[in-house]
Amino acid sequence: MKPEPPESARSGALENLSTVLDLERKARAAERPGDLAFVMVNETGRVLPYRTAIRFDLRGRSARVRAISGVSDVDRTAPFVQWIEKAVVAWMEGADQGPVFPVGRDTLPDRLQNGDPEWFPGAGLIVLLRNRDGVAFGGLLLLRAPAWSDQDKMIASVLADAYGHASLTVEPRAARRRRRLVTPARVFAALVLVSVASLFWPVRLSVVAPAEVTAKDASVVAAPFASTVETVAVAPNAAVEQGDVLFSLDRTEVEARHEAAKQELGVAEARYRRALQGAFSEAEERADVAILLEEIRLKETELTYTGTLLGLSSVRAERNGVAVFNDPNNWIGRPVTVGERVMLLADPSRTWLEIAVPAADAINLASGAEVLFFTNVNPLEPIKGTVRQTSFEADIDKDGVASYRIQADFLDAEGAPRLGLTGTAKIFGDDVTLFYFLFRRPLSVIRRYLVF
Helix, strand or coil: CCCCHHHHHHHHHHHHHHHHHHHHEEEEECCCCHHHHHHHHHHHHHHCCCEEEEEEECCEEEEHHHHHHCCCCCCCCCCCHEEEEEEHHHHCCCCCCCCEEEEEHCCCCCCHCCCCCHHHCCEEEEEEEEEECCCEEEEEEEEEECCCHHHHHHHHHHHHHHHHHHHHHHHHCCCCCCCCCHHHHHHHHHHHHHHHHCCCCCEEEEEEEEEEEEEEECEEEEECCCEEEEEECCCCCCECCCCEEEEEECCCCHHHHHHHHHHHHHHHHHHHHHHHHHCCCCCHHHHHHHHHHHHHHHHHHHHHHHHHHHHHHHHEECCCCCCCCHHHHHHHCCCCCCCCCEEEEEEEEEEEEEEEEEECCCCCCCCCCEEEEEEEECCCCCCCEEEECCCCCCECCCCCEEEEEEEECCCCCCCCCCCCCCEEHHHHHHHEHHHHHHHHHHHHHHCCCCCC
Protein backbone atom coordinates (compact mmCIF):
# COMPACT_ATOMS: atom_id res chain seq x y z
CA MET A 1 0.00 0.00 0.00
CA LYS A 2 1.16 3.53 -0.81
CA PRO A 3 1.61 5.79 2.17
CA GLU A 4 -1.02 8.48 2.53
CA PRO A 5 0.18 12.09 1.97
CA PRO A 6 0.71 14.14 5.09
CA GLU A 7 -2.13 16.10 6.50
CA SER A 8 -0.53 19.45 5.53
CA ALA A 9 -0.26 18.43 1.85
CA ARG A 10 -3.88 17.33 1.72
CA SER A 11 -4.94 20.53 3.40
CA GLY A 12 -2.97 22.61 0.83
CA ALA A 13 -4.47 20.70 -2.10
CA LEU A 14 -7.97 21.17 -0.79
CA GLU A 15 -7.30 24.86 -0.26
CA ASN A 16 -6.04 25.25 -3.84
CA LEU A 17 -9.06 23.35 -5.16
CA SER A 18 -11.37 25.55 -3.14
CA THR A 19 -9.64 28.66 -4.53
CA VAL A 20 -9.88 27.41 -8.10
CA LEU A 21 -13.58 26.69 -7.65
CA ASP A 22 -14.09 30.14 -6.19
CA LEU A 23 -12.29 31.73 -9.18
CA GLU A 24 -14.49 29.73 -11.57
CA ARG A 25 -17.58 30.91 -9.72
CA LYS A 26 -16.50 34.56 -9.88
CA ALA A 27 -15.57 34.25 -13.56
CA ARG A 28 -18.93 32.73 -14.50
CA ALA A 29 -20.75 35.31 -12.37
CA ALA A 30 -19.15 38.25 -14.20
CA GLU A 31 -21.72 40.19 -16.21
CA ARG A 32 -19.40 42.47 -18.21
CA PRO A 33 -16.12 41.86 -20.04
CA GLY A 34 -14.36 44.39 -17.78
CA ASP A 35 -15.44 42.52 -14.63
CA LEU A 36 -14.17 39.23 -16.03
CA ALA A 37 -10.83 40.76 -17.04
CA PHE A 38 -10.44 42.18 -13.52
CA VAL A 39 -10.93 38.73 -12.00
CA MET A 40 -8.42 37.18 -14.42
CA VAL A 41 -5.56 39.64 -13.86
CA ASN A 42 -6.05 40.42 -10.16
CA GLU A 43 -7.38 37.25 -8.50
CA THR A 44 -5.62 34.49 -10.42
CA GLY A 45 -2.63 35.11 -8.16
CA ARG A 46 -4.49 33.39 -5.33
CA VAL A 47 -3.56 30.02 -6.86
CA LEU A 48 -0.79 31.03 -9.32
CA PRO A 49 1.46 33.59 -7.67
CA TYR A 50 2.86 36.11 -10.20
CA ARG A 51 4.33 39.55 -10.37
CA THR A 52 2.32 40.80 -13.35
CA ALA A 53 -0.72 39.45 -15.19
CA ILE A 54 -1.83 40.70 -18.63
CA ARG A 55 -5.14 39.89 -20.32
CA PHE A 56 -4.79 40.16 -24.12
CA ASP A 57 -6.96 39.59 -27.18
CA LEU A 58 -5.81 37.93 -30.40
CA ARG A 59 -6.86 39.57 -33.67
CA GLY A 60 -5.47 37.75 -36.65
CA ARG A 61 -1.69 38.20 -36.51
CA SER A 62 -1.79 40.89 -33.85
CA ALA A 63 -2.39 41.08 -30.09
CA ARG A 64 -4.09 43.77 -28.03
CA VAL A 65 -3.67 44.22 -24.28
CA ARG A 66 -7.03 44.58 -22.54
CA ALA A 67 -6.14 44.60 -18.82
CA ILE A 68 -3.04 44.59 -16.58
CA SER A 69 -2.93 43.62 -12.93
CA GLY A 70 -2.88 46.59 -10.58
CA VAL A 71 -3.75 49.04 -13.38
CA SER A 72 -7.22 50.55 -13.72
CA ASP A 73 -6.82 51.79 -17.31
CA VAL A 74 -4.42 50.52 -19.99
CA ASP A 75 -2.33 53.22 -21.73
CA ARG A 76 -2.07 52.19 -25.39
CA THR A 77 1.01 54.37 -25.92
CA ALA A 78 3.02 52.94 -23.01
CA PRO A 79 6.29 51.25 -24.14
CA PHE A 80 5.60 48.25 -21.91
CA VAL A 81 2.17 47.68 -23.48
CA GLN A 82 3.54 47.96 -27.02
CA TRP A 83 6.42 45.60 -26.17
CA ILE A 84 4.05 43.02 -24.61
CA GLU A 85 1.79 43.02 -27.69
CA LYS A 86 4.74 42.40 -30.03
CA ALA A 87 6.19 39.74 -27.72
CA VAL A 88 2.87 37.86 -27.52
CA VAL A 89 2.68 37.73 -31.32
CA ALA A 90 6.24 36.37 -31.48
CA TRP A 91 5.52 33.74 -28.81
CA MET A 92 2.30 32.66 -30.52
CA GLU A 93 4.10 32.11 -33.84
CA GLY A 94 6.71 29.88 -32.30
CA ALA A 95 4.45 27.97 -29.87
CA ASP A 96 2.84 24.58 -30.26
CA GLN A 97 -0.52 26.23 -29.50
CA GLY A 98 -1.26 24.12 -26.42
CA PRO A 99 -3.70 25.44 -23.78
CA VAL A 100 -0.83 26.46 -21.50
CA PHE A 101 2.84 26.91 -22.40
CA PRO A 102 5.80 28.71 -20.82
CA VAL A 103 7.61 31.51 -22.63
CA GLY A 104 10.98 33.18 -22.18
CA ARG A 105 12.96 36.16 -23.38
CA ASP A 106 15.42 33.91 -25.24
CA THR A 107 12.67 32.87 -27.70
CA LEU A 108 12.01 36.45 -28.82
CA PRO A 109 13.51 37.89 -32.04
CA ASP A 110 16.46 40.25 -31.83
CA ARG A 111 14.30 43.33 -32.38
CA LEU A 112 12.49 42.60 -29.06
CA GLN A 113 15.57 41.73 -27.02
CA ASN A 114 16.24 45.38 -26.20
CA GLY A 115 13.20 45.70 -23.93
CA ASP A 116 13.53 46.87 -20.32
CA PRO A 117 14.68 43.92 -18.13
CA GLU A 118 12.10 44.95 -15.57
CA TRP A 119 9.33 44.11 -18.08
CA PHE A 120 10.18 40.39 -18.03
CA PRO A 121 11.26 39.16 -14.58
CA GLY A 122 12.40 35.71 -15.77
CA ALA A 123 9.57 33.25 -16.48
CA GLY A 124 6.32 33.68 -18.36
CA LEU A 125 3.27 31.49 -18.76
CA ILE A 126 0.61 31.97 -21.46
CA VAL A 127 -2.88 30.66 -20.74
CA LEU A 128 -4.91 30.57 -23.97
CA LEU A 129 -8.67 31.12 -24.13
CA ARG A 130 -10.40 29.16 -26.90
CA ASN A 131 -13.89 29.19 -28.35
CA ARG A 132 -16.05 26.12 -29.01
CA ASP A 133 -14.22 25.47 -32.30
CA GLY A 134 -10.86 25.33 -30.54
CA VAL A 135 -9.65 28.65 -31.97
CA ALA A 136 -7.70 30.86 -29.55
CA PHE A 137 -9.25 34.33 -29.31
CA GLY A 138 -7.26 35.64 -26.35
CA GLY A 139 -5.25 34.68 -23.33
CA LEU A 140 -3.61 35.50 -20.03
CA LEU A 141 0.13 36.19 -19.70
CA LEU A 142 1.56 35.58 -16.21
CA LEU A 143 5.06 36.91 -15.39
CA ARG A 144 7.24 36.11 -12.39
CA ALA A 145 10.85 35.24 -11.55
CA PRO A 146 10.60 31.52 -10.47
CA ALA A 147 9.98 28.93 -13.16
CA TRP A 148 6.51 27.46 -13.51
CA SER A 149 6.02 23.94 -12.18
CA ASP A 150 3.90 21.17 -13.68
CA GLN A 151 1.33 21.69 -10.92
CA ASP A 152 1.10 25.37 -11.86
CA LYS A 153 0.50 24.43 -15.50
CA MET A 154 -2.21 21.96 -14.48
CA ILE A 155 -4.03 24.59 -12.44
CA ALA A 156 -3.64 27.07 -15.33
CA SER A 157 -5.24 24.57 -17.72
CA VAL A 158 -8.28 24.28 -15.47
CA LEU A 159 -8.55 28.05 -15.26
CA ALA A 160 -8.15 28.33 -19.05
CA ASP A 161 -11.30 26.28 -19.57
CA ALA A 162 -13.23 28.25 -16.97
CA TYR A 163 -12.08 31.67 -18.21
CA GLY A 164 -12.68 30.70 -21.84
CA HIS A 165 -16.21 29.51 -21.13
CA ALA A 166 -16.94 32.64 -19.13
CA SER A 167 -15.62 34.85 -21.95
CA LEU A 168 -17.92 33.12 -24.44
CA THR A 169 -20.84 33.82 -22.13
CA VAL A 170 -20.01 37.49 -21.54
CA GLU A 171 -19.01 38.36 -25.14
CA PRO A 172 -19.98 35.49 -27.47
CA ARG A 173 -19.86 37.46 -30.67
CA ALA A 174 -16.47 39.02 -30.05
CA ALA A 175 -14.96 35.70 -29.01
CA ARG A 176 -16.02 34.09 -32.28
CA ARG A 177 -15.39 37.03 -34.55
CA ARG A 178 -11.78 37.69 -33.73
CA ARG A 179 -10.33 34.62 -35.39
CA ARG A 180 -13.22 33.43 -37.52
CA LEU A 181 -13.96 36.73 -39.20
CA VAL A 182 -11.86 35.60 -42.18
CA THR A 183 -12.74 32.06 -43.26
CA PRO A 184 -12.08 30.26 -46.54
CA ALA A 185 -15.77 30.29 -47.38
CA ARG A 186 -16.05 34.02 -46.75
CA VAL A 187 -12.90 34.72 -48.74
CA PHE A 188 -14.21 32.68 -51.66
CA ALA A 189 -17.58 34.41 -51.51
CA ALA A 190 -15.90 37.83 -51.39
CA LEU A 191 -13.72 36.97 -54.38
CA VAL A 192 -16.75 35.81 -56.36
CA LEU A 193 -18.66 38.97 -55.42
CA VAL A 194 -15.77 41.23 -56.36
CA SER A 195 -15.26 39.36 -59.65
CA VAL A 196 -18.91 39.66 -60.60
CA ALA A 197 -19.05 43.32 -59.59
CA SER A 198 -15.87 44.10 -61.55
CA LEU A 199 -17.52 42.81 -64.74
CA PHE A 200 -19.77 45.88 -64.62
CA TRP A 201 -16.85 48.26 -64.14
CA PRO A 202 -16.78 50.82 -66.99
CA VAL A 203 -13.72 50.67 -69.24
CA ARG A 204 -12.86 52.19 -72.59
CA LEU A 205 -13.12 49.87 -75.56
CA SER A 206 -9.94 49.87 -77.62
CA VAL A 207 -8.31 48.10 -80.52
CA VAL A 208 -4.62 47.60 -81.31
CA ALA A 209 -3.40 47.50 -84.91
CA PRO A 210 -0.17 48.03 -86.89
CA ALA A 211 0.47 51.59 -88.03
CA GLU A 212 2.90 53.57 -90.18
CA VAL A 213 3.72 57.25 -90.52
CA THR A 214 2.83 58.30 -94.07
CA ALA A 215 2.76 61.57 -96.00
CA LYS A 216 -0.31 63.75 -96.11
CA ASP A 217 -1.24 65.17 -99.55
CA ALA A 218 1.77 63.53 -101.23
CA SER A 219 2.29 63.93 -104.99
CA VAL A 220 2.40 60.77 -107.08
CA VAL A 221 5.39 60.52 -109.40
CA ALA A 222 4.32 58.17 -112.21
CA ALA A 223 5.82 56.88 -115.45
CA PRO A 224 4.91 59.23 -118.38
CA PHE A 225 4.99 56.40 -120.94
CA ALA A 226 5.41 52.68 -121.10
CA SER A 227 9.06 51.70 -120.87
CA THR A 228 11.61 50.33 -118.42
CA VAL A 229 13.29 52.24 -115.59
CA GLU A 230 16.87 52.93 -116.64
CA THR A 231 18.25 54.84 -113.67
CA VAL A 232 17.08 56.15 -110.28
CA ALA A 233 18.78 59.44 -109.45
CA VAL A 234 17.71 59.83 -105.78
CA ALA A 235 17.89 57.71 -102.69
CA PRO A 236 14.83 56.70 -100.64
CA ASN A 237 13.69 59.46 -98.25
CA ALA A 238 16.15 61.90 -99.84
CA ALA A 239 15.30 65.60 -99.94
CA VAL A 240 14.85 66.94 -103.48
CA GLU A 241 14.15 70.36 -104.94
CA GLN A 242 11.88 71.39 -107.76
CA GLY A 243 13.43 70.45 -111.12
CA ASP A 244 15.75 67.71 -109.80
CA VAL A 245 15.82 64.48 -111.83
CA LEU A 246 14.15 61.65 -109.93
CA PHE A 247 14.48 58.74 -112.39
CA SER A 248 14.96 58.10 -116.11
CA LEU A 249 13.19 55.76 -118.52
CA ASP A 250 14.69 53.86 -121.44
CA ARG A 251 14.51 56.09 -124.59
CA THR A 252 15.28 53.44 -127.23
CA GLU A 253 11.73 52.78 -128.38
CA VAL A 254 10.68 56.43 -128.20
CA GLU A 255 13.76 57.55 -130.13
CA ALA A 256 12.99 55.00 -132.86
CA ARG A 257 9.42 56.24 -133.09
CA HIS A 258 10.70 59.83 -133.21
CA GLU A 259 13.12 59.11 -136.04
CA ALA A 260 10.46 57.20 -137.94
CA ALA A 261 8.03 60.10 -137.55
CA LYS A 262 10.70 62.51 -138.80
CA GLN A 263 11.35 60.42 -141.93
CA GLU A 264 7.65 59.93 -142.58
CA LEU A 265 7.20 63.70 -142.32
CA GLY A 266 9.92 64.24 -144.95
CA VAL A 267 8.30 61.77 -147.30
CA ALA A 268 4.90 63.42 -146.85
CA GLU A 269 6.38 66.86 -147.55
CA ALA A 270 8.05 65.60 -150.78
CA ARG A 271 4.82 64.08 -151.99
CA TYR A 272 3.03 67.30 -151.21
CA ARG A 273 5.48 69.42 -153.20
CA ARG A 274 5.27 67.07 -156.19
CA ALA A 275 1.47 67.13 -156.13
CA LEU A 276 1.53 70.89 -155.86
CA GLN A 277 3.68 71.21 -159.00
CA GLY A 278 1.45 68.85 -160.98
CA ALA A 279 -1.70 70.57 -159.92
CA PHE A 280 -1.31 73.20 -162.64
CA SER A 281 -1.61 70.64 -165.45
CA GLU A 282 -3.62 67.72 -164.08
CA ALA A 283 -6.90 67.87 -162.23
CA GLU A 284 -6.18 64.61 -160.35
CA GLU A 285 -3.06 66.10 -158.80
CA ARG A 286 -5.03 69.10 -157.60
CA ALA A 287 -7.38 66.75 -155.72
CA ASP A 288 -4.47 65.11 -153.84
CA VAL A 289 -3.01 68.37 -152.58
CA ALA A 290 -5.51 68.75 -149.70
CA ILE A 291 -5.09 65.11 -148.67
CA LEU A 292 -1.30 65.34 -148.61
CA LEU A 293 -1.46 68.57 -146.61
CA GLU A 294 -3.49 66.85 -143.85
CA GLU A 295 -1.03 63.95 -143.88
CA ILE A 296 1.82 66.39 -143.28
CA ARG A 297 -0.01 67.85 -140.30
CA LEU A 298 -0.60 64.35 -138.90
CA LYS A 299 3.10 63.49 -139.20
CA GLU A 300 4.05 66.77 -137.55
CA THR A 301 1.76 65.97 -134.63
CA GLU A 302 3.30 62.53 -134.21
CA LEU A 303 6.78 64.04 -134.40
CA THR A 304 5.88 66.57 -131.73
CA TYR A 305 4.39 63.86 -129.51
CA THR A 306 7.46 61.61 -129.70
CA GLY A 307 9.68 64.62 -129.06
CA THR A 308 7.66 65.43 -125.98
CA LEU A 309 8.06 61.86 -124.75
CA LEU A 310 11.82 62.13 -125.22
CA GLY A 311 11.76 65.21 -123.00
CA LEU A 312 9.75 63.35 -120.38
CA SER A 313 12.11 60.39 -120.24
CA SER A 314 13.94 62.10 -117.38
CA VAL A 315 11.22 62.59 -114.73
CA ARG A 316 11.81 65.67 -112.60
CA ALA A 317 10.39 66.86 -109.27
CA GLU A 318 7.51 69.28 -109.58
CA ARG A 319 8.02 70.67 -106.06
CA ASN A 320 10.33 70.47 -103.07
CA GLY A 321 9.92 67.47 -100.81
CA VAL A 322 11.14 64.00 -99.92
CA ALA A 323 11.23 61.07 -102.32
CA VAL A 324 9.30 58.19 -100.78
CA PHE A 325 9.85 54.76 -102.36
CA ASN A 326 11.52 51.41 -101.75
CA ASP A 327 14.95 50.11 -102.74
CA PRO A 328 16.12 51.68 -106.05
CA ASN A 329 17.50 48.31 -107.17
CA ASN A 330 13.96 46.99 -107.26
CA TRP A 331 13.09 49.58 -109.93
CA ILE A 332 16.10 49.57 -112.22
CA GLY A 333 15.28 47.49 -115.31
CA ARG A 334 11.69 47.01 -114.25
CA PRO A 335 9.03 47.60 -116.95
CA VAL A 336 6.39 50.17 -116.10
CA THR A 337 3.13 51.14 -117.75
CA VAL A 338 1.74 54.58 -118.41
CA GLY A 339 0.70 56.21 -115.14
CA GLU A 340 2.24 53.52 -112.91
CA ARG A 341 3.42 55.00 -109.61
CA VAL A 342 7.16 54.84 -109.06
CA MET A 343 7.50 57.02 -105.96
CA LEU A 344 5.81 59.73 -103.90
CA LEU A 345 6.96 63.28 -103.40
CA ALA A 346 6.01 64.28 -99.86
CA ASP A 347 6.37 67.25 -97.58
CA PRO A 348 8.18 65.93 -94.44
CA SER A 349 6.38 68.52 -92.28
CA ARG A 350 2.94 67.20 -93.28
CA THR A 351 2.51 63.65 -92.01
CA TRP A 352 -0.21 61.55 -90.48
CA LEU A 353 -0.65 58.06 -89.13
CA GLU A 354 -2.10 55.31 -91.29
CA ILE A 355 -3.56 52.40 -89.33
CA ALA A 356 -4.68 49.04 -90.70
CA VAL A 357 -7.41 47.69 -88.39
CA PRO A 358 -8.39 44.10 -89.23
CA ALA A 359 -12.08 43.76 -89.98
CA ALA A 360 -12.41 41.08 -87.27
CA ASP A 361 -11.18 43.55 -84.60
CA ALA A 362 -13.01 46.64 -85.83
CA ILE A 363 -14.97 48.72 -83.36
CA ASN A 364 -17.21 51.76 -83.73
CA LEU A 365 -14.70 54.54 -84.43
CA ALA A 366 -15.83 58.13 -84.74
CA SER A 367 -13.89 61.07 -86.07
CA GLY A 368 -11.83 62.58 -83.27
CA ALA A 369 -11.30 59.31 -81.37
CA GLU A 370 -8.15 59.23 -79.25
CA VAL A 371 -5.11 57.39 -80.66
CA LEU A 372 -1.84 56.38 -79.01
CA PHE A 373 1.03 55.50 -81.35
CA PHE A 374 3.86 53.33 -79.97
CA THR A 375 6.82 53.44 -82.33
CA ASN A 376 9.10 50.44 -82.68
CA VAL A 377 12.16 52.61 -82.00
CA ASN A 378 10.78 54.09 -78.76
CA PRO A 379 7.77 52.11 -77.50
CA LEU A 380 7.90 53.62 -73.99
CA GLU A 381 6.86 57.11 -75.12
CA PRO A 382 3.54 56.99 -77.00
CA ILE A 383 2.57 59.79 -79.36
CA LYS A 384 -0.96 61.13 -79.12
CA GLY A 385 -3.28 61.69 -82.06
CA THR A 386 -6.90 61.75 -83.18
CA VAL A 387 -8.77 59.87 -85.88
CA ARG A 388 -9.17 61.97 -89.03
CA GLN A 389 -11.00 59.63 -91.40
CA THR A 390 -11.92 55.97 -91.83
CA SER A 391 -12.30 53.97 -95.00
CA PHE A 392 -15.86 53.09 -96.01
CA GLU A 393 -15.16 49.39 -96.50
CA ALA A 394 -12.37 46.95 -95.74
CA ASP A 395 -9.65 46.33 -98.33
CA ILE A 396 -7.07 43.57 -98.58
CA ASP A 397 -3.77 44.85 -97.19
CA LYS A 398 -0.25 43.73 -98.06
CA ASP A 399 -0.51 40.83 -95.60
CA GLY A 400 -3.67 39.52 -97.26
CA VAL A 401 -5.94 40.55 -94.37
CA ALA A 402 -9.17 42.47 -94.86
CA SER A 403 -8.56 45.72 -92.98
CA TYR A 404 -10.02 49.17 -92.59
CA ARG A 405 -7.64 52.02 -93.42
CA ILE A 406 -7.72 54.72 -90.75
CA GLN A 407 -5.84 58.02 -90.91
CA ALA A 408 -5.07 59.93 -87.75
CA ASP A 409 -3.57 63.38 -87.20
CA PHE A 410 -0.87 63.99 -84.59
CA LEU A 411 -1.81 66.43 -81.82
CA ASP A 412 1.69 67.94 -81.83
CA ALA A 413 2.41 68.61 -85.48
CA GLU A 414 5.91 69.92 -84.73
CA GLY A 415 6.84 66.81 -82.75
CA ALA A 416 5.39 64.34 -85.26
CA PRO A 417 7.61 61.31 -86.04
CA ARG A 418 9.47 61.10 -89.32
CA LEU A 419 8.12 59.46 -92.44
CA GLY A 420 8.31 55.69 -92.64
CA LEU A 421 8.33 54.95 -88.91
CA THR A 422 6.26 51.90 -88.01
CA GLY A 423 4.77 50.68 -84.78
CA THR A 424 1.53 49.86 -83.06
CA ALA A 425 -1.47 52.15 -82.64
CA LYS A 426 -4.09 51.85 -79.91
CA ILE A 427 -7.43 53.42 -80.82
CA PHE A 428 -9.96 54.14 -78.06
CA GLY A 429 -13.69 53.82 -78.62
CA ASP A 430 -16.80 54.10 -76.47
CA ASP A 431 -17.10 53.27 -72.75
CA VAL A 432 -18.30 49.70 -72.17
CA THR A 433 -18.43 47.26 -69.27
CA LEU A 434 -15.48 45.06 -68.45
CA PHE A 435 -17.62 42.02 -69.34
CA TYR A 436 -18.16 43.28 -72.88
CA PHE A 437 -14.48 44.27 -73.16
CA LEU A 438 -13.31 40.75 -72.22
CA PHE A 439 -15.94 38.68 -74.03
CA ARG A 440 -16.58 40.76 -77.15
CA ARG A 441 -14.58 38.46 -79.42
CA PRO A 442 -15.95 35.18 -77.96
CA LEU A 443 -19.50 36.48 -78.24
CA SER A 444 -18.99 37.41 -81.90
CA VAL A 445 -17.76 33.88 -82.60
CA ILE A 446 -20.71 32.33 -80.78
CA ARG A 447 -23.16 34.45 -82.77
CA ARG A 448 -21.96 32.81 -85.96
CA TYR A 449 -23.48 29.56 -84.80
CA LEU A 450 -26.33 30.76 -82.58
CA VAL A 451 -29.09 33.20 -83.43
CA PHE A 452 -30.05 35.55 -80.60
